[in-house]
Amino acid sequence: MKGDRYAYFPGCSQKGTAVEYGISSRKVAEALGVELVEIEDWSCCGATPAHTVDRLLSGALAARNLATAEKMGLATLVTPCPACLVASKNALELAQDDESLKELNELLDLPFKAEIQAKSLLQIIFEEVGVDALAQKVKKPLKGMRLAPYYGCLLTRPPERAQFDDPENPISIDRILEALGAEVPDFPFKTECCGAAFGLPKRDMVLTLSGKILDMAQQIGADGIVLACSLCQQNLDLRQGQINSHLGTNFEIPIFYITQMIGLAFGFSSKEMGLDRHAVHPDKLLKKWEEKLKE
Amino acid sequence: MEILDLASIDRDFIKAVEEESGQDISLCYQCGNCTAGCPYAFAFDIPVHQIMRLIQVGQKEEVLRSHAIWLCATCETCTTRCPRNIDVARVMDTLRIMARREGMVSEAGIRRFHDDFLDSVKRHGRVYEVGLLLKYNLQSGRPFADAELGPKLLGKGKLHYFPENIKGVGAVKEIFERFAKKRGL
Numbered sequence A: 001m002k003g004d005r006y007a008y009f010p011g012c013s014q015k016g017t018a019v020e021y022g023i024s025s026r027k028v029a030e031a032l033g034v035e036l037v038e039i040e041d042w043s044c045c046g047a048t049p050a051h052t053v054d055r056l057l058s059g060a061l062a063a064r065n066l067a068t069a070e071k072m073g074l075a076t077l078v079t080p081c082p083a084c085l086v087a088s089k090n091a092l093e094l095a096q097d098d099e100s101l102k103e104l105n106e107l108l109d110l111p112f113k114a115e116i117q118a119k120s121l122l123q124i125i126f127e128e129v130g131v132d133a134l135a136q137k138v139k140k141p142l143k144g145m146r147l148a149p150y151y152g153c154l155l156t157r158p159p160e161r162a163q164f165d166d167p168e169n170p171i172s173i174d175r176i177l178e179a180l181g182a183e184v185p186d187f188p189f190k191t192e193c194c195g196a197a198f199g200l201p202k203r204d205m206v207l208t209l210s211g212k213i214l215d216m217a218q219q220i221g222a223d224g225i226v227l228a229c230s231l232c233q234q235n236l237d238l239r240q241g242q243i244n245s246h247l248g249t250n251f252e253i254p255i256f257y258i259t260q261m262i263g264l265a266f267g268f269s270s271k272e273m274g275l276d277r278h279a280v281h282p283d284k285l286l287k288k289w290e291e292k293l294k295e
Numbered sequence B: 001m002e003i004l005d006l007a008s009i010d011r012d013f014i015k016a017v018e019e020e021s022g023q024d025i026s027l028c029y030q031c032g033n034c035t036a037g038c039p040y041a042f043a044f045d046i047p048v049h050q051i052m053r054l055i056q057v058g059q060k061e062e063v064l065r066s067h068a069i070w071l072c073a074t075c076e077t078c079t080t081r082c083p084r085n086i087d088v089a090r091v092m093d094t095l096r097i098m099a100r101r102e103g104m105v106s107e108a109g110i111r112r113f114h115d116d117f118l119d120s121v122k123r124h125g126r127v128y129e130v131g132l133l134l135k136y137n138l139q140s141g142r143p144f145a146d147a148e149l150g151p152k153l154l155g156k157g158k159l160h161y162f163p164e165n166i167k168g169v170g171a172v173k174e175i176f177e178r179f180a181k182k183r184g185l
């Protein structure tokens, strides 16, 4: 904060299956006075596939955006997507070595200095805005909503790279949801992996792993799951029907982005937060909440 | 227990893995923590601590032809929990890169998914999700896989029929081309 402007990297999924994550991120940031300046003509960071091919290629794909942000005079890249964050951090780590930095620059059109830092939007909200400032902006507390906080694998791991929260028992989403007035139960699977990017090549693995997460959420009586990763959202929400047919279950658990829940509590409508774009409709929960608010 | 023929220990392989991953593989004392926490262990043909052991004893073929190295999702749980501070996930990544180079990839589908993904980035500058899905499904001979997701995305502004190229698509293509040249591909 302190009037900081951040280089905003939305990531490819914000243009497709996670469009509501991008929309809610921007609206909430604006409401919080966090200035997000979109990186000009950003390109894909390479995500998981690039680092299975070569570390240098993966570094260069991410570095193109970092270098553009540096050219724009911004000191911190901020992204809502944990996979994009990891790609950026890996590029910065690779560039610590002079020889590798030289190699990266040989692949790029722009000079890359590797002086910028990279953080997730969640980290900015939790550490720089802070839960007290969030709580002050709440107009419609999330009363009566019992929400399972889900972090997935990458956001806080490994700790040396993440430099954020706790790798085994992260609490940032818990604290944010509490500040918004929600009831936040202990969620034993908060850092389990959802199946990551295997949706196309190994769908059964995704259905099995994501199924376990939904099952645990149901066991602890959660009304919904709140997360900060577009891939996790896609696996748990979009594929929930497939999970049900695969496992013979009938889960109907709405899956929210943390920014959507902040936005709801700040008084944005569910439509403004893109909740109508989810595969599993949260209507029942929203109705229950509206009634609770009238009490 | 298997008995190891000393002649089968490929010392160059051990050295290559250590150099490329930047990890000291000999530090692993087989505590099994990595495997205990690995969410994909149920699908691995060789559990991750055994992969580490097989590297220590230089069993190149067995390691590089394993399915496990491709089924690893880079979730970083092993790295986080290794009491010897080995970046195990980084080792798995290195093994995938080596398996590609040596033509020993056992999971052709996963490899092709990665290739198609990067091809999409090279063409458009960003991943074009629908194009990636169609191309991948067609090539795998199951064009209608995931077809039921269409209605869940349609009308929600989540499906785009045509790719949109970024302005700097040339610069991204250049990254791939310079990279290929550098690696002599």
Ligand code: SF4
Residues within 6 Å of the ligand: B027, B028, B029, B030, B031, B032, B033, B034, B035, B048, B049, B052, B081, B082, B083, B084, B085, B086, B088
């Ligand atoms: S956790 Fe580390 S030391 Fe233990 S078996 Fe795995 S790699 Fe070896």
Ligand code: SF4
Residues within 6 Å of the ligand: B034, B037, B038, B039, B040, B041, B048, B071, B072, B073, B074, B075, B076, B077, B078, B079, B088, B089, B092
């Ligand atoms: S990074 Fe790979 S090997 Fe390590 S715990 Fe995750 S899936 Fe298992």
